[in-house]
Amino acid sequence: MRRREDFPWAAYGRRALILVLVLNAVQSASVAADGAYLTWRTAVALLCGAALLVRRLPWLVAPVSTTVATGAWGWPMLPLLLVALFDLAARRRPGWAVCCGVAVMVANSSSPEPESLWRPQQYGSTLFLLLAVVGGLWVGSRHRLVELLNSQVERLRVERELREEAARAAERSRVAAEMHDVLAHRLSLIALHSGVLATKSDALPEPVAERLALLRTTSTEALSDLRDVLGALHTPDAAGTAPVLRDVRELVAQARQSQHVELDIAGRAEEAPAAHRLAVYRLVQEGLTNARKHAAGSPVHIRLDYRPPDTTVEVTNRPGTSAALAEPSGFGLVGLRERVSALGGELSAGPHGSGGWRLAARIAHHAPDRQGSSRT
Structure with a gap:
C-alpha cells in the first residue's frame, strides 16, 4: 500500500509551496508596515507556515490558525488557508473545511478594504475556497483508489505465491511417489539378494565376499537415504526431515576398498x-x-x-x-x-x-x- 512517504517529490513540492506562500505573506506584511519586517503579521505568517509544515501537530491546529489569521488579515493569508482546506478535504474532513471557509468569510466581512476578502470581487475568494475543497476531495479520492488497487495487487501476489507453493508441494509428492515406485523396490531386491549371498560367504573368495558385504551395506544406506529424501519431498518444510548424519570416515573406509x-x-x-x-x-x-x-x-x-x-x-x-564406464x-x-x-x-x-x-x-x-x- 502506497503512502505519502512513497512520493517524496510530492512532499517536497508541498513544502516548497508553503515556504513561497509564507514569504509572500511576510512581504505583504512588510509593505503594510512601511518596510518593517518585525511585526505581528510576520509572526502570524511564520506560525501558520510552521503549523502547515509540522506533521506531528494535531490536525486541527493548522486549519484553525490559518482561519483566524485569514479572518483578521484577509488576502495575504488566503493562500495558506487554501492549503489547509485542501489538506482537510484530502483527509476526508470536508465538513471541517466548509466550516472553516464559512467562518473566515463571515469574520472577514467587516474588514477594511485592503484586507477584505469581499473586494475587489465580491465572490472571488469564495470561488477559491470551493476550488480548494473540491481539489482536496479529488486528490484524496485518487490516493485512496491507488491504495486500494495496490492492496488488491498485493493480495493477488500473495495468492499467486500460495498457489505456486501448493503446486510445488503437489509436485514434490508426485516425485516422491515416482521415486518410491522406481527405486525402492529395486534397492530392496539388491539388499535382499546381496544379503542372501553374504550368508554363503564361506564358499566364496574373500574379495567377492567383501564386495558383497559392501554392496549390502551400500544398498541398505541407499534405502535409508531414499526414505529421507521422500520424507523431505512429502513435507513442505523439509527442516524436520533432514537425513541422518553419517561419519565421513565410514564413507572413506568404504571407498578404500576400491580407491x-x-x-x-x-x-x-x-x-x-x-x-x-x-x-x-x-x-x-x-x-x-x-x-x-x-x-x-x-x-x-x-x-x-x-x-x-x-x-x-x-x-x-x-x-x-583409466576411466570407468559411467554416463x-x-x-x-x-x-x-x-x-x-x-x-x-x-x-x-x-x-x-x-x-x-x-x-x-x-x-x-x-x-x-x-x-x-x-x-x-
Missing part, C-alpha cells in the same frame, strides 16, 4: 553445525564418486577442517590410469553448489595441477575455540 584415499581432518565434527556436516558428507561423496568415474586408479586426497570460523572441504585427485549426469556439482550457496558458502570445482581435479568448499559458521587436528 586409494587419504583423509586429513582438523578439529572435531561436533564443532560445525549439523547442516555443515551433512554438506561435508555430500561433498566428499561427490568427490569420491567423480574420481572413481573419471579417474579410476587415481589416489584421492581429502582435507576437512571443522574449526571456526569456516568449515572447509577439499577433495583432490591426480589423473587416473555423466552433470547435475552433481549443480546440486552441491546450490546446497553450499544456501548455507552462505562458496564452492569451486575445476582442473588442478597436471590433469587432476579439485573440489573445494568453504562455509562460514560460528563455533567454539579451535581444537587440534588429527590425521587418519
